[in-house]
Amino acid sequence: NAGVTQTPKFRILKIGQSMTLQCAQDMNHNYMYWYRQDPGMGLKLIYYSVGAGITDKGEVPNGYNVSRSTTEDFPLRLELAAPSQTSVYFCASSVTVPEGTEAFFGQGTRLTVV
Amino acid sequence: AQKITQTQPGMFVQEKEAVTLDCTYDTSDPSYGLFWYKQPSSGEMIFLIYQGSYDQQNATEGRYSLNFQKARKSANLVISASQLGDSAMYFCAMREGHDMRFGAGTRLTVKP
Numbered sequence: 001n002a003g004v005t006q007t008p009k010f011r012i013l014k015i016g017q018s019m020t021l022q023c024a025q026d027m028n029h030n031y032m033y034w035y036r037q038d039p040g041m042g043l044k045l046i047y048y049s050v051g052a053g054i055t056d057k058g059e060v061p062n063g064y065n066v067s068r069s070t071t072e073d074f075p076l077r078l079e080l081a082a083p084s085q086t087s088v089y090f091c092a093s094s095v096t097v098p099e100g101t102e103a104f105f106g107q108g109t110r111l112t113v114v
Numbered sequence: 115a116q117k118i119t120q121t122q123p124g125m126f127v128q129e130k131e132a133v134t135l136d137c138t139y140d141t142s143d144p145s146y147g148l149f150w151y152k153q154p155s156s157g158e159m160i161f162l163i164y165q166g167s168y169d170q171q172n173a174t175e176g177r178y179s180l181n182f183q184k185a186r187k188s189a190n191l192v193i194s195a196s197q198l199g200d201s202a203m204y205f206c207a208m209r210e211g212h213d214m215r216f217g218a219g220t221r222l223t224v225k226p
Contacts, residue, residue, distance in 0.1 A: 107158055
């Protein structure tokens with residue numbers, strides 16, 4: 001079972017470059033999330049989506065954009081990469097019932113901006 | 115405002131002993147869920163246990179139990195009979211409404 005798949009696993013960007021982090025899930029989950037985890041820190045919510053066509057900001061949305069055109073995919077776009085965006089990015093998904101359902105996580109994308 | 119607080123950056127426990135990892139939360143929503151995740155050094159996020167705000171009993175999953183004190187807004191994780199493989203980062207998380215937020219984590223080290 002694939003679960004939540006993130007690509008790429010590692011990436012080095014130069015300051016000012018742009019890239020898209022891909023996230024796909026095959027569990028037909030409506031809820032999807034993007035988090036970032038800085039070294040030695042907890043996860044910060046960037047954006048989330050409750051279904052195709054619906055997205056909303058989390059705690060730290062600045063410098064990022066998302067789209068949700070299908071249930072399966074939830075890409076995260078970085079425009080004009082900055083060193084402060086060096087982090088590990090996690091995508092997660094869960095079923096519709098919000099409170100009682102665990103979020104399933106991808107393996108993470110380690111991004112370094114130099 | 116910080117909604118999830120984990121006050122223990124690091125904890126040590128002797129193998130086979132029990133350990134409690136603290137978590138407090140802040141919400142005015144009567145309906146919410148509390149979760150604990152484990153993150154080993156390999157980096158993946160592993161779900162451990164869930165407690166709903168309306169649950170009357172504390173959740174248990176094998177060696178993990180959640181000490182839920184609703185009035186104090188605390189959801190401490192208890193790990194019984196610690197094993198070397200329990201050494202990892204542990205994150206408390208709360209879901210209210212549509213989003214899910216995490217605490218800063220506690221690094222647990224199990225000593226042989």
